[in-house]
């Protein structure tokens with residue numbers, strides 16, 4: 001069933017586990033993730049970036065596809081459709097299209113403007129029972145000036161944004177999107193602990209989940225992280241499985257060129273990655 005992320009994350013925080021956000025790119029992605037969540041009886045968040053939304057022919061197409069799958073596949077676990085790193089304008093579009101959750105990434109605005117826009121969105125989303133994720137302190141990436149370290153959020157700013165009625169908060173704690181550099185300094189658990197105390201009982205979100213060692217993930221969950229974003233890892237496993245199929249020339253054998261056969265190994269690879277993550281995050285069996 002399609003729900004907001006609020007209740008599932010409140011439960012996750014109380015139960016000391018995390019719900020995975022798995023970004024989708026097409027029908028195969030959505031289907032593989034939903035089937036795995038159902039099989040493992042786990043709540044799940046389907047992440048949609050602005051780029052992926054455009055690729056899938058717009059947000060209403062995404063909502064129609066996911067709702068159709070929930071019905072036709074008999075998906076009974078809680079499912080949220082969530083805008084990932086949305087601008088203010090796109091968050092509004094997603095609310096209009098029927099998303100059950102949105103992230104407003106106002107981290108590049110001055111803090112006053114981030115606050116004003118977050119407040120506006122919370123008001124609009126609340127009326128429709130849609131959850132809102134806010135971000136403080138940009139999550140590091142290639143453009144990061146400090147080699148080996150992601151950006152670290154300011155605790156006071158986290159407290160301010162958390163007080164605006166958002167349902168979950170993403171804060172930079174040295175995490176990075178995409179692949180981590182060799183000399184990465186690791187997650188700043190001291191900062192996470194402070195943010196957790198200052199924003200309690202707000203569920204915290206960890207972006208850039210690909211490549212963070214398992215023990216760090218578990219420690220982050222123990223300190224209040226209740227949602228973990230996974231994107232790159234599914235892409236890598238899908239690509240590797242598809243490459244293997246083609247390199248084995250299976251597409252040249254019989255009806256191996258049939259897209260339903262050609263894409264099947266990639267789908268199985270996504271399922272395996274999602275399963276591995278759900279087990280690591282502790283969300284298996286937590287759907288109600």
Ligand SMILES: [Zn+2]
Nearest residue numbers: 139207208229
């Ligand atoms: Zn992110």
